[in-house]
Amino acid sequence: MTTNLIQAHGLTKRYGDFVAVAGIDFHVAKGESFGLLGPNGAGKSSTMRIIAATSQRTGGDIKILDKDPNLHGPQIRAHLGVVPQQDNLDTELTVEQNLFVYGRYFGLSSSFIKNKIEELLDFAQLVEKRDVKVDALSGGMKRRLTIARALISEPDILMLDEPTTGLDPQARHILWDRLFRLKEQGVTLVITTHYMDEAEQLCDRLVVMDKGKIMAEDSPAGLIKTYSTKEVLEVRFGSERNAEMSEKLKQHCERIEVLPDRILMYADDAEKVLEEIIKQGIHPITSLVRRSSLEDVFLRLTGRSLIE
Template sequence: MIRAVGLRKSFGGFEAVKGIDVEVHRGEAFGFLGPNGAGKSSTMRMVAAVSPVTAGELQILGLDPATDGPAIRGRLGVCPQEDTLDNELNVFDNLYIYGRYFGIDKATVRQRAEELLDFVQLTEKRKARVEDLSGGMKRRLTIARSLINDPEVLLLDEPTTGLDPQARHVLWDQLFRLKQAGVTLVITTHYMDEAEQLCDRLVVMDKGVIVAEGSPRELIEQYSTREVAELRFGVGEHEALGEKLADLGDRVEVLPDRLLVYSDDGEQVIAETHERGLQPVATLVRRSTLEDVFLRLTGRSLVD
């Protein structure tokens, strides 16, 4: 569905995307992960056929966005990071009028709008004003609007940013149903649990390049351990104790408030810590997550 080879994007002397290779297959959910400034949004804008490619090759649905932009955009759905709903229209009309932009006839777009309102659980709000909707409802309406043209590929830029946990899970369920229906999803997200839940495959981008690629499980197996033991000691003790416990796992990470010991047996790490006469204030054993992989690959420092 999407194929990029040596894809680059520059803005003057700044190169935001530095020659990436990506393939997205029909019916899968593919994710772009990365910190701010990694090049995710620049890549998504090229895939959406709204930003020209600086160099490299990009095909979307077998078409070249440089020459076939309108044809590509007619077959894509785009859910932007910021809601761009029309506050002057009610919920139903936001879908109906948007659908007419695609040249869909009135009867078809009306039926499609009703179906999508049911899909995103907004039928009872069909005549409500957009400004009266909650954040979660607005997000669901934005996703419904992105589906009005029955797209083959749906691009979702940070789809659940700012939503409460209940609203996020409702959206996850709806996106999963779309994938089951054969829609190809391309997602950018800062939420690692979201990527684990939704993505069949993903790439981790940092500073304009791809630093890792695979399924969430593959990335965890490659870049982390099965479990992580979190050990909390007294204030100011972690730096020194990190050296004493360095041999208990594949890797030990020292944080201001705790030690993270990466190991395939977290309980054994805790047991051996006690055998050495050390008494943590608190302990926790958890499975490794995509967030552990992400932070290892891109670091914990903030990027402006």
């Protein structure tokens, strides 16, 4: 067996005339945390559903744990933990019942599941909520329960589709902490996200997807290094003057992006750029110096921003 748990070549998914995944190549190694970053409709979820062995590919090849998901769906799914984009917990059952029932689907014995539930309630910080109906849980708790549920069978690969979308900042941080612990324990993670901060925190390596294709692949730091500068200066002149000002600003930085509400000036030392333009008598309404992020990488690769 190779050390790659997932290996895809020319993977394609069509729905009628629409191409959701347009022939992509990628692999995921054991113990790795692999991310699919891209805007809504980039083909991330379709790719995830193929890896989860629930949706069949229409072209190309993919091996998951050395098996073809079109032929061995149930055998592959026995080794996966899936956290879908939309929680599909049974809201009428309690926290504990949800975990128990799900464990049964994997054919696990009651005694094994019962022990496992204690461990998972602790991990998901839901010990006090064990007898509470899922209906009554907050969004963050539901998400943690969904993750705990996916771990009931001790999967080889944990798949998370937009794990923190729709959560408030505090709930997101709790969740990231939990996922980071799993990563430390050596669980292989496959994550889709359209949040660059999430991708930067959780992924060892990621692919940037757009319109069903992979635009780039590297570690978060590697992508930033290749496709962006160290820092960015964001300046605003008011939406009417941005385009006009960009002509004057061009010469002061390596690359410039004009967005409807602001201008992004890429340079390794953004502070210095700001000093320079002020010396030239250019005074933006607001200015901000920040580090480059995956958002900038995405902008560079596609000419569009991630969250539209």
